[in-house]
């Protein structure tokens with residue numbers, strides 16, 4: 340029932356109205372693995388440079404994450420900088436330094452190959468496909484993508500989409516991928532490309548799940564204080580995949596429960612900079628907020 344998560348492990352610089360931090364732990368694989376680690380044994384795949392602090396690896400290992408698939412290469416770790424506008428809804432990318440990530444070509448350790456659950460965070464679709472081809476018989480695989488691949492690597496993206504069961508994508512990218520401005524029609528068009536389950540992230544407005552049972556809307560949890568929205572989408576994916584893997588079921592109910600777990604994890608993520616909220620977060624707090632979600636939406 341293990342979950343394999345593939346993606347970036349990074350050092351981030353973040354500027355937000357609540358403050359600025361430099362060279363903090365980031366990366367899609369870090370956020371996603373830590374979020375899923377609350378539910379299921381998670382096997383991470385990524386690459387760091389030789390400048391990556393051991394304390395970050397120790398933190399990931401302390402969450403029970405298997406790091407056999409995180410290799411250390413000579414050179415600099417992937418670095419990314421972002422600045423948030425006052426509303427926190429918009430951010431500018433200040434820089435992206437690929438470093439060792441430029442030559443990232445994920446090779447899964449033998450003990451990962453029987454994983455039943457696979458999440459392919461935002462990397463080149465050719466590499467995502469390469470990972471899918473290594474895993475023997477996943478029960479459910481899902482992927483993320485971004486505008487860069489939609490514009491520049493469309494054919495490879497479509498080939499990979501044809502092989503996954505789930506796509507996690509933000510609203511603008513769903514429109515860009517399909518040419519449909521209406522999100523319901525965009526989701527239909529994506530499902531025609533392969534994935535039976537499509538989750539459209541809508542930032543502070545939550546997410547929409549489209550599957551064979553119809554559509555399900557999950558709100559984002561209303562928070563009094565948000566420090567750093569970085570990684571919300573990746574924590575969301577971790578909560579979703581972790582919840583599915585732990586439950587071992589792919590029924591419409593299980594998918595809907597997983598979307599709420601996704602939203603719960605994302606809501607904790609943004610309360611502090613980097614992955615700091617996860618340093619103290621407990622499973623009991625997750626379960627309590629899950630119950631608050633019920634009250635939030637029941638009428």
Ligand code: AMP
Pocket residue numbers: 347349350351364365366367418419435461462568569570571572573574
């Ligand atoms: P999110 O806020 O969910 O978009 O995720 C932000 C995280 O993704 C940050 O921690 C970055 O280090 C990482 N990131 C930013 N750009 C990229 C990229 N082009 N490829 C992979 N990871 C990235």
